[in-house]
Amino acid sequence: MDTTRPWGGVLSGSFPAFVLLQGSLYAAYGTVSPFLPSFLGERGLTSGEIGIALAAGTMMRIAAGPVAGYLADRYDATRGVLGLIAAASGLIAFAYLASDGFWPMLVVSVLHAAAIAALAPLADALTLAAAEREGTFSYGWVRGAGSAAFVLGTLVSGVLIAWAGLASIIVSCGLLFLLTAVATGCVPRAPAREALPSLGFGGIRELLALAPFRRMLVVAALIIGSHALNDGFAVIRWREAGIGPGTISLLWSEAVASEVIVFVLIGPWLLARLGTASATMLAAGLGVLRWSIMATTTSVPILATIQPTHGFTFALLHLAAMHLFARVVPERLAASAQTLYGNFGLGVASAAMTAMSGLLYGAFGAGAFWFMAALCALAVVFAAHLHRAKTFA
Known part of the structure; x- marks a missing residue:
């Protein structure tokens, strides 16, 4: 990257769009991650059931993430897959509000984990490719904005919980994931590739x-x-x-x-x-x-x-x-x-x-x-x- 390039050139490129993408994504993570176990407990789950729900979500993320990555590469559609799963993440999040008890919460937890599994990796893939292609900004600048947004999301969540209760984190994270989907549409399309990867596990x-x-x-x-x-x-x-x-x-x-x-x-x-x-x-x-x-x-x-x-x-x-x-x-x-x-x-x-x-x-x-x-x-x-x-x- 040309570090002598004026900030006007940076801001006129795709840098602001990627800051919005990573910022909204990590703000959503920061909003919900620290407080989700407490929300599940408030909805009637025991400590053991909360552990099962969170563990099931972890296993689903491990399984679903590579599938989303494969589809993005196979069809040269990283931006499209990211926008789709970000929108799904936002919509599924609201299902937490309509669920009570272990089994409904487990189903929502697993579905939500499947949706969010590849969000960060695909956002990184788009950001890294654009930073290398454009040469006007560093990937680290964008990822640093994401980390700052995570902290801000966590702090804001504390205020929202004190004001409106734990359900507020579900509303805010759902809206932020939907904003991530919108932000995905704002980042530029990558040039079409001529070659596609091999099928299966190739x-x-x-x-x-x-x-x-x-x-x-x-x-x-x-x-x-x-x-x-x-x-x-x-x-x-x-x-x-x-x-x-x-x-x-x-x-x-x-x-x-x-x-x-x-x-x-x-x-x-x-x-x-x-x-x-x-x-x-x-x-x-x-x-x-x-x-x-x-x-x-x-x-x-x-x-x-x-x-x-x-x-x-x-x-x-x-x-x-x-x-x-x-x-x-x-x-x-x-x-x-x-x-x-x-x-x-x-x-x-x-x-x-x-x-x-x-x-x-x-x-x-x-x-x-x-x-x-x-x-x-x-x-x-x-x-x-x-x-x-x-x-x-």
Whole structure:
């Protein structure tokens, strides 16, 4: 990307449309994700039934995401498939309001999970392709706007719940998903492709035959999987250490803010200077540092110092993966690559490590973070092999 290009050129291109697309999508996620379990409980589900409904949704997302990616690639219709499933996500969300009890809620949860499974990967595929094609903006700028919108959606949801109850999050997320569908229609069409991928699983086999793509899937699974213990048990550990809720909120917000900063500013700069492989190794290495410190201390000043590394262990890794995909994945398989990365490289790893984290924390307490550090150390080894791929300069 030409960083000397004036902002007028950026704003006159498709950048605003992609900010609207990613912003509305992640605002919808931020609106509903933190509060959906509470809404299900209010509608009569027990804790066990809520767990079943959420787990069933996770399994459906893992299964449905690659199917949507395949259809988008097979028919050269990424924008059309994204618009369709975004509209379906909005409409199905409203069905939560008409449902009570376990079985109706389970059905709606599974249907909604199927609809939203490929939203983020397909939005990423469109954004990444446009950023590479136009050269007027960075993918990280748009994705950073999405992260900021997620935080804003979560904050607004808290206000709405206090004013109108938990049902308000269903209304707001439904409307935001519908806005995502509208925003999809505002982004430009990609040039038509001449070649189509092979039928069946040929496209997936072709992707997995790319050594850099395979290695990045492994690296991403290891690093993102290592976050599961933090996401599930960091707050529990901090509360047990006597850290108050206000301080915990600030620590958590610091991590999210660092994510936005890396997406928009630091990450693209580092990628331009280090290259994909070295940036990936940096993300993994900082993961080793982050989890090692989490295993050894609950000192608030030290935690405040280490929380910004989240921007590197998540956002820089994601930018590096997008950078790699843009260079090694054939355009006709871009949507399939994104859904494989999102649903298998990240989704399955997160689900598996979330389940394992409970066992590890129960057995070792804070010492479980050493296992997460070991995962990132292993990721450094796999990332180092990316230097040997001829794809990278």
